[in-house]
Amino acid sequence: MDAESLAPSLSETARIARQALSDVAPEPGVHKPDPILKAVGVRRNFGGITAVDVDRVEVQRGSITALIGPNGAGKTTFFNLVTGFDKPDAGNWSFDGESMEGVASHKMAARGMVRTFQLTKSLTRLAVIENMKLGATGQRGEKWWNGLLPGTWRSQEAEIEQRADELLARFKLHHMRDEYAGSLSGGQRKLLEMARALMTNPTLVMLDEPMAGVNPALKQSLNEHVRGLRDDGMTVLFVEHDMDMVHDISDWVIVMAEGRVIAEGTPDDIATNTDVIDAYLGAHQGLSLLEDEL
Amino acid sequence: MMQPSRWSGHQPRRRAAQLVLGLLVALGALLCSQVASAQDSEIKIRVQVKDQQRDAQGSADNQPVAGVTVNVLDEAGTQIATAVTDDKGVAVIPVPEKGNYTVQIDEETLPDDKVLSTAAEQKVTTEQFVTPTRTVNFFTGTSQSASQGQLERISQRIADGVRLGLIIAMCSVGLSLIFGTTGLTNFAHGEMVTFGAMIAYVLNKSGLHIMLATPIAVVAGGLLGYVLDRWGFGQLRKRNVGLISQMVITIGLAIILKNLFQFFFGGRDKPFFDYTNQVGKKIGPVTITPRDLIVTILSGIVLVAVALTLQYTRLGKATRAVSDNVDLASATGIDSSRVIRMIWIAGGALAALGGVFRGLDEQVSWDMGTALLFLMFAGITLGGLGNAYGALVGGFVVGVLVETSTLFGVPTELKTAPALLILILILLVRPQGILGQAQRVG
Amino acid sequence: MDVTYVIENTFAQLVGRNACYYAIAAIGLNVQFGYTGLLNFGQAAFMAAGAYGLGMTVSVLGVSLWWGIILGVAYSIVLGLLMGIPTLRLRADYLAIVTIAAAEIVRLVVRSVKFRDTFGGTDGLKDFARPFQNIGADIGLEPAKTYGFWAFKFSGKDLWVLIVGWSLVVIFGVFVWLLMRSPWGRVLKAIREDEDAVRSLGKNVYSYKMQALIMGGVIGTFGGMILALGTANVQPDNFSRDLTFFILTGLVLGGVAKVTGSIVGPMLFWAIYAFIESVLRELVRDGPLRWGGRTIIQSTQVGQVVFMFMGAMLIALMAFRPQGLFGNRRELAFDGR
Numbered sequence A: 001m002d003a004e005s006l007a008p009s010l011s012e013t014a015r016i017a018r019q020a021l022s023d024v025a026p027e028p029g030v031h032k033p034d035p036i037l038k039a040v041g042v043r044r045n046f047g048g049i050t051a052v053d054v055d056r057v058e059v060q061r062g063s064i065t066a067l068i069g070p071n072g073a074g075k076t077t078f079f080n081l082v083t084g085f086d087k088p089d090a091g092n093w094s095f096d097g098e099s100m101e102g103v104a105s106h107k108m109a110a111r112g113m114v115r116t117f118q119l120t121k122s123l124t125r126l127a128v129i130e131n132m133k134l135g136a137t138g139q140r141g142e143k144w145w146n147g148l149l150p151g152t153w154r155s156q157e158a159e160i161e162q163r164a165d166e167l168l169a170r171f172k173l174h175h176m177r178d179e180y181a182g183s184l185s186g187g188q189r190k191l192l193e194m195a196r197a198l199m200t201n202p203t204l205v206m207l208d209e210p211m212a213g214v215n216p217a218l219k220q221s222l223n224e225h226v227r228g229l230r231d232d233g234m235t236v237l238f239v240e241h242d243m244d245m246v247h248d249i250s251d252w253v254i255v256m257a258e259g260r261v262i263a264e265g266t267p268d269d270i271a272t273n274t275d276v277i278d279a280y281l282g283a284h285q286g287l288s289l290l291e292d293e294l
Numbered sequence B: 001m002m003q004p005s006r007w008s009g010h011q012p013r014r015r016a017a018q019l020v021l022g023l024l025v026a027l028g029a030l031l032c033s034q035v036a037s038a039q040d041s042e043i044k045i046r047v048q049v050k051d052q053q054r055d056a057q058g059s060a061d062n063q064p065v066a067g068v069t070v071n072v073l074d075e076a077g078t079q080i081a082t083a084v085t086d087d088k089g090v091a092v093i094p095v096p097e098k099g100n101y102t103v104q105i106d107e108e109t110l111p112d113d114k115v116l117s118t119a120a121e122q123k124v125t126t127e128q129f130v131t132p133t134r135t136v137n138f139f140t141g142t143s144q145s146a147s148q149g150q151l152e153r154i155s156q157r158i159a160d161g162v163r164l165g166l167i168i169a170m171c172s173v174g175l176s177l178i179f180g181t182t183g184l185t186n187f188a189h190g191e192m193v194t195f196g197a198m199i200a201y202v203l204n205k206s207g208l209h210i211m212l213a214t215p216i217a218v219v220a221g222g223l224l225g226y227v228l229d230r231w232g233f234g235q236l237r238k239r240n241v242g243l244i245s246q247m248v249i250t251i252g253l254a255i256i257l258k259n260l261f262q263f264f265f266g267g268r269d270k271p272f273f274d275y276t277n278q279v280g281k282k283i284g285p286v287t288i289t290p291r292d293l294i295v296t297i298l299s300g301i302v303l304v305a306v307a308l309t310l311q312y313t314r315l316g317k318a319t320r321a322v323s324d325n326v327d328l329a330s331a332t333g334i335d336s337s338r339v340i341r342m343i344w345i346a347g348g349a350l351a352a353l354g355g356v357f358r359g360l361d362e363q364v365s366w367d368m369g370t371a372l373l374f375l376m377f378a379g380i381t382l383g384g385l386g387n388a389y390g391a392l393v394g395g396f397v398v399g400v401l402v403e404t405s406t407l408f409g410v411p412t413e414l415k416t417a418p419a420l421l422i423l424i425l426i427l428l429v430r431p432q433g434i435l436g437q438a439q440r441v442g
Numbered sequence C: 001m002d003v004t005y006v007i008e009n010t011f012a013q014l015v016g017r018n019a020c021y022y023a024i025a026a027i028g029l030n031v032q033f034g035y036t037g038l039l040n041f042g043q044a045a046f047m048a049a050g051a052y053g054l055g056m057t058v059s060v061l062g063v064s065l066w067w068g069i070i071l072g073v074a075y076s077i078v079l080g081l082l083m084g085i086p087t088l089r090l091r092a093d094y095l096a097i098v099t100i101a102a103a104e105i106v107r108l109v110v111r112s113v114k115f116r117d118t119f120g121g122t123d124g125l126k127d128f129a130r131p132f133q134n135i136g137a138d139i140g141l142e143p144a145k146t147y148g149f150w151a152f153k154f155s156g157k158d159l160w161v162l163i164v165g166w167s168l169v170v171i172f173g174v175f176v177w178l179l180m181r182s183p184w185g186r187v188l189k190a191i192r193e194d195e196d197a198v199r200s201l202g203k204n205v206y207s208y209k210m211q212a213l214i215m216g217g218v219i220g221t222f223g224g225m226i227l228a229l230g231t232a233n234v235q236p237d238n239f240s241r242d243l244t245f246f247i248l249t250g251l252v253l254g255g256v257a258k259v260t261g262s263i264v265g266p267m268l269f270w271a272i273y274a275f276i277e278s279v280l281r282e283l284v285r286d287g288p289l290r291w292g293g294r295t296i297i298q299s300t301q302v303g304q305v306v307f308m309f310m311g312a313m314l315i316a317l318m319a320f321r322p323q324g325l326f327g328n329r330r331e332l333a334f335d336g337r
Helices: A012-022 A075-082 A104-111 A126-136 A155-171 A186-198 A216-229 A242-251 A267-271 A274-281 B012-033 B150-182 B187-204 B212-236 B243-265 B290-312 B312-324 B327-333 B336-362 B368-383 B386-409 B418-429 C002-015 C017-035 C043-061 C065-087 C092-110 C132-136 C154-179 C183-193 C197-200 C205-231 C243-254 C259-284 C299-320
Strands: A035-046 A049-060 A066-068 A090-095 A114-117 A204-208 A233-238 A250-258 A260-265 B045-051 B069-073 B079-084 B091-093 B101-107 B114-116 B123-124 B133-142 B280-281 B286-288 C146-149 C152-155 C290-292 C294-297
Touching: A012 A049, A012 A104, A012 A216, A012 B418, A035 A075, A035 A233, A049 A066, A049 A104, A049 A260, A049 C092, A049 C290, A066 A075, A066 A216, A066 A242, A066 C152, A075 A186, A075 A216, A075 A233, A090 C002, A090 C065, A104 A233, A104 C197, A126 A155, A126 A186, A126 B123, A126 C017, A155 A186, A155 B133, A186 A216, A186 B123, A216 A233, A216 A242, A233 C017, A242 A267, A250 A267, A260 A267, A260 A274, B012 C154, B012 C294, B045 B069, B069 B091, B079 B336, B079 C152, B123 B133, B150 B187, B150 B212, B150 B286, B150 B290, B150 B312, B150 B336, B150 B368, B150 B386, B150 C132, B187 B212, B187 B336, B187 B368, B212 B243, B212 B336, B212 C259, B243 C092, B243 C243, B243 C290, B243 C299, B280 B290, B286 B290, B290 B312, B290 B336, B312 B336, B312 B386, B336 B368, B368 B386, B368 B418, B386 B418, B418 C065, B418 C092, C002 C017, C002 C152, C017 C043, C017 C183, C017 C243, C017 C259, C043 C065, C043 C092, C043 C205, C043 C243, C065 C092, C065 C205, C132 C154, C146 C154, C154 C259, C183 C197, C205 C290, C243 C259, C243 C299, C259 C290, C259 C299, C294 C299
Parallel strands: A066 A233, A066 A250, A114 A204, A204 A233, B045 B133
Antiparallel strands: A035 A049, A035 A090, A250 A260, B045 B091, B069 B079, B069 B101, B101 B123, B114 B133, B280 B286, C146 C152, C290 C294
16 A cells, blocks of 8 residues: 555655655654654653653654544643643753753744644634734834834835735635634634744644544645645644544654554554554454544 | 520521511611701710720721720819710710810729820810810720730730631632632622621611621522522623623622612721620630630631531532533533532622621721722632632631731731732742642643 | 703813823723733722822922822832733733732822821822922913813813823823734734734733733823822822722723723713712702602712712623723624633
8 A cells, every 4th residue: 555656646845754754663752864843751740640751752854744642642732842832840852953941832933833723713803814914923013112113014014914915815715814813614714723823934833633623625625735834845743633634644643642652653554553543442453543533 | 695596497488587577677777877866955075985996907996995984174173073984985974064174084994904095184165065065085005014925916916817817718718619610700709798797787786686697697698699690690601701791790790889888888887786895805825805706716617617518518529520620520410500509609608707707806897898808819819719728728828917917017007918928929939829720831 | 950060060071180090091901901901900009100109209209290200100110010920921810819909008008107208198198299280380371260161161270280181191092002003912912812822923922911011001100190180189099999990991981992992981981970970969969869758868978879870880881882882893792701
């Protein structure tokens, strides 16, 4: 079963990423040739329960990596830890070679790491275009003394607006540009959040359950957008339950259960991995994950 | 003197009827109290002897001094009349005409531990008789010889702190639980405290002994809590009104209630009619009136009962579960809205009881609850917002802290200031409070 | 009932000193609460900082009045930091609790006997407004002469305060309006919606919240200064526990997150207040208001009745028309929090 022959034609970046990963053994905690994100010895307890206990996780630059696992595996907690939205009890991780220990969540975006949220956080009382413009980093007008003098930020704002319009067009949201984000449908809000995240010019995009609550008609288009991110040179790490998406677009899959990484590999490796199947299905042995959607 | 309980064993209907009757009597008394008193045309000198004290807010809280002999001398220096101050510290002495007199206090008749802080003599002149009655005030203070030793002072402050702490704890349990279960910070909770004292006062004034007025006030407090949830905040929750909007509504409610109380009660502090003028008894290093002692003990008993209820009864466990995590509790089959209703009722009842105890402790005023609100907030933040035991512990600590702060040089009028410092400190160091769970950031 | 008295009083209060300093304070409160979602329930403390800062210069420190402005602003910044540092990283309720506590302590301190030499105790500070009043007289407004027409009659002294005060309203109003249309304003509005989203986009939410808190506080400080200059007296009782809540009522009435709302709202608040109070006072002028032989309202109780009404108005607004007069219904329709 050759993933390449089933999937639509891959871009050059995807080819490179898959090439790099093809030499990597499907072992939990395995090293990657060119990791953009490295987490070592990360632990998080909540009142006696160990939510996360990860020895090593590395994410290959330029790939689409999926983070999967049954409910309560600690995926979102790990996500929060690595993006600075939670503090670990132990461990450290680095992004793009720089240590991220103790770095506050808002500094992440400045360094090139952006995340989305499982429960979409569209800023409902702002217009779609304003949502987008908010995403741009390094805005002069965001200092209050500059804010008073439109001259200092008008031109930058125009540039930002142009970029925002382009992204909105790409995500097919341009017609809703001046509407309140609150009037968008659930699926549209997902797209908005993804588009907004791109305004930060990230190198690593971290999506927390991007398919949650999205109607099937939109899923294909979302898949395309995620692929597009990789093709533009970004690395994507996403948490998902939707196995079809995982299989369709990921270059690499990391499986967590009960706070630990129990398996890693290509989607095909994982689909037939008995440890993974056990973790998900318990007594149901011998079934490929693809046939049993969770 | 304890009256045998008349309530036990009777039907609820009769009790309700007596309750309604009591409330009607109170209402009638209120409305009739506006009648101006009849004028008296006799010439009198009204002597008042008061002991100067300061209350928790630093304002005057003067207690009457009874049993003091007062002499009135005429211009020639001849004693023409004498009288003894009653239990309100007042002696009214008729004089033949508007003229010049000297009013004298016989210092030997003062209580052992008091000395005059004003002169023992005051002169009254003809012009001062603007109305037929001329009032003359004398003030006393604690004498040097009776000033307490170091140990006694510390013990006294701790005893006062324990009493205040227990009252704060009692009042704030409801506040903390309402927050824990619904996320609402109830800024009208102070008024629920005052409400209890108001009801008790009205009943007390119309003749009902405070021991009987108190349970009625507690029931009224519970009723208020019920009404506020059933037709107020419960409805707002159903309509999905945002928490901030609800919070602002509690502020509006607080304003209405505050002014309603002031409207009916007036601006001055007034004591209850029973158990006033008690003499402090010495128990070890502490001097305490029987009333304050009983208030302290009763508060302690009530709080222990609350803690036991929370720990061992089904309702208590359900309350703690809902306060911890509403969705999870609902998922395990607990009827969250019923629990929330019970919390409003119990919270209101406890606040009312706290109000009555506070009124016994420090007199009743229209804004007594508002002054306590900030201390309650400090207490529940210290103990852990949403944690019932936290409210008990935090409230108690704040009370003790406030009263003992005067030992460290904090002036009495500012003794609530350390509570703010504690608040800021705990938020810097351990925002979830002593017993709270660390919140997940972001 | 003297209807002319009622109407004149109402219109006079619409543009009078009270509406003026309330409006300044409301503009500041709007920056904090309306735009950023900060629960500052201690705006009265910021106002007291301004008033006492001003009052202290002449009475206590013996320096020129202009230093008072700087002192007031300095107090206000310190106060903002003191309240913000422990709370702005935590949930919104904590700021509410701390600001109420702070306002209470500020009030107790300035009316205390212990600090009477600095703050004047319950009598407060006087004798500081002369330099300010002199400026008014110098430009031609005679203090004792009455200017104006119909309901809008003001003494020269008052008119000068009003001119300065309402100018400040316009200046701060434009200031806030400009800021809120800038990217800085956008960040604040986004923070009100969802802090985490804003954090994930790389903005230092804590810093922005602090900026909003202090900016709103400093604007409120100027409101306190106008209060002080208007009455030529700074008293602790001016900064009652409920002052912030009444300013909030004015703000909600006008419409949160709208500059016009923060100005017109307090004006209307005072007009309504004056109207109800005047009507009631007229009714009890010749004797307590009676009905069927029972006294309903005495003259001493009028104040409480008016306040009760204002409290009810606040509740009605929040329950039925949270966007106030000028607010955007659509915007507020998305309030799920």
